Amino acid sequence: MKQFFPSWVRVPVVFFIIFGLIEYFVDSGEQPAFIKESSVLLFLLLVLIILVATEAIVASMSNILYQSLDEKGKARYDAKKEAPSALAAWVKSTYKKLLKSKPVEEEHEIILDHNYDGIRELDNSLPPWWLYSFYISIIFAVIYMFKYHVFDGDNQYVELEQEYAEAKIAIEEYKKTAKNLVDFNTVEVLTETSDLKAGEAIYIANCVACHKADGGGGIGPNLTDNRWILGGGIKNVFKTVSEGGRDGKGMIAWKQSLKPLEIAQVSSYLLQFQGKTAAEPKAAEGDIIWPENAGE
Structure with a gap:
């Protein structure tokens, strides 16, 4: 796991998983649990401190164990550490393909003539993920324009009015079964x-x-x-x-x-x-x- 997720990634992920579980199980109304309940906030801070301390202790122990190895043991450890797994190699390769950039040893092929105080500019292509996202945003903008500005599609104000109408109907239906909400205007003779x-x-x-x-x-x-x-x-x-x-x-x-x-x-x-x-x-x-x- 450490090969894929360094400590600065692992600690926040574990922390927010714990936070999500607390927020899910603690009934705190409209406010987040860590805001409404001071004890929950203190608990979350304690969890964060424990996670950071655990990471620091594990890193220290790993360093101590590494220093206690002989030269052959250190060599085996370094070789194992430097050899990425098949999944890690695939992720790294895929990421480079998505960037569509030249490796460092081939950058001389795409160096432009521009020179600013020794700073040279590379003629790298735009990353495919960025380029496709840009094309998708253009398509979305065209569809959005025609739907809402040409064909007068329902905007957020119309949707809000529809939600108000649905909420009003839901409230009336709820009142029919919630007898304690009865008042002078809605009371009827009870016959049961x-x-x-x-x-x-x-x-x-x-x-x-x-x-x-x-x-x-x-x-x-x-x-x-x-x-x-x-x-x-x-x-x-x-x-x-x-x-x-x-x-x-x-x-x-x-x-x-x-x-x-x-x-x-x-x-x-x-x-x-x-x-x-x-x-x-x-x-x-x-x-x-x-x-x-x-x-x-």
């Missing part, structure tokens, strides 16, 4: 048994003291009649439970202690009192008559 049971438990724990168990009303208004002080229907009831009732004498705002889903559940549950007969119903309050379909 599990939601109504949860709403009943919330009602018993928080609302019975003012509205009674059967919704007949006490300190709070009657929930069984068809009149509502702040508006009927799931949206108005959700808003009233969330934001509270009338200033100074109304219900507290439950949004501080209940999640949006819980408010939707208890709102859906108490709407079921509509039309039922309470044991001791309180007199109707409010001027808004709740239509039959207002809870839908």
Whole structure:
């Protein structure tokens, strides 16, 4: 491995492999792990120091072992070190072909007449990799020009608008399944048994003291009649439970202690009192008559 990758290549490669593994396994949100977590940064610095120290120790040990050899051993070591492997020889040969340059012993064939204070200029050909890259860039530029400036192809602004539209659709789809994102504008009556049971438990724990168990009303208004002080229907009831009732004498705002889903559940549950007969119903309050379909 040392024949192909010197220490100044090996150390950074190993370091960034370790860094990549840490970044992959450490959940650090949008920021890189080594920025958000100071302990990770210190660990990475420690790893880098260990790698550099290891390379230095190995190099020192190799030098000590080399110096301990006799002349024949040093000769065998030097011969083995100087003999490149087949792969290394192929890489070196391929690299020279890609450069398409003359070897040093043949440079006299391509020396130009220019002479600047003893500095001579060689007439080397451009490296094929550079030349082909240049040709490819020209082809790309022509295609780009025709697509975006002649045929008005979608540019980055159009792509951004498309991504915004796709994101908006994705958000709406997500909201359909994320019940805790419900608000006054998106709430709907919950009809599943599990939601109504949860709403009943919330009602018993928080609302019975003012509205009674059967919704007949006490300190709070009657929930069984068809009149509502702040508006009927799931949206108005959700808003009233969330934001509270009338200033100074109304219900507290439950949004501080209940999640949006819980408010939707208890709102859906108490709407079921509509039309039922309470044991001791309180007199109707409010001027808004709740239509039959207002809870839908």
